[in-house]
Amino acid sequence: MESTKNGERLNYHNPSLDKWVRFLIIVILVMGIFFRFANLQKKVYWIDEGYTSGRISGYTESEFIQKLGDGKIKQIKSLQNYQRINPEKGVFDTVKKLALEESQLTPLYFVAARCWVQLFGDSIAVTRSWSAVFSVLAIYSV
Numbered sequence: 001m002e003s004t005k006n007g008e009r010l011n012y013h014n015p016s017l018d019k020w021v022r023f024l025i026i027v028i029l030v031m032g033i034f035f036r037f038a039n040l041q042k043k044v045y046w047i048d049e050g051y052t053s054g055r056i057s058g059y060t061e062s063e064f065i066q067k068l069g070d071g072k073i074k075q076i077k078s079l080q081n082y083q084r085i086n087p088e089k090g091v092f093d094t095v096k097k098l099a100l101e102e103s104q105l106t107p108l109y110f111v112a113a114r115c116w117v118q119l120f121g122d123s124i125a126v127t128r129s130w131s132a133v134f135s136v137l138a139i140y141s142v
Helices: 002-010 015-037 047-056 061-068 076-080 091-101 107-120 124-141
Strands: none
Touching: 015 124, 047 061, 047 091, 047 107, 047 124, 061 091, 091 107, 107 124
8 A cells, every 4th residue: 555655656747847847948958058159259269179270271280380380479360370261272181181190080070160161251159159059959969
């Protein structure tokens, strides 16, 4: 008799509580999406984002170091050359340079990121938004 009462308590369904839990989950997801995309252009540029920008621009790390690694202070414009799409280098250059220096990385991400940046512009916010879109999609896939 006791086990039946416990079983009934465990199977008790409260529709109003379900609505509140769903509402809370939706609010948390919307806030997460908002904060994921808020101020993308103002956040600190991480080293892996720098590597991604260089890779999708068709440069290798050694090219970057060779041209800018002399220990002198550089102007922002000279650094931005490696964060922007180089019209002289195409998708093939991205794949080729990636195969030369980082063969363990799959080129699909970098080719798709390059196409994204070519389509929407090469600002920091656009480059970051590529990863942000997939991070939001990953939340919904779970």
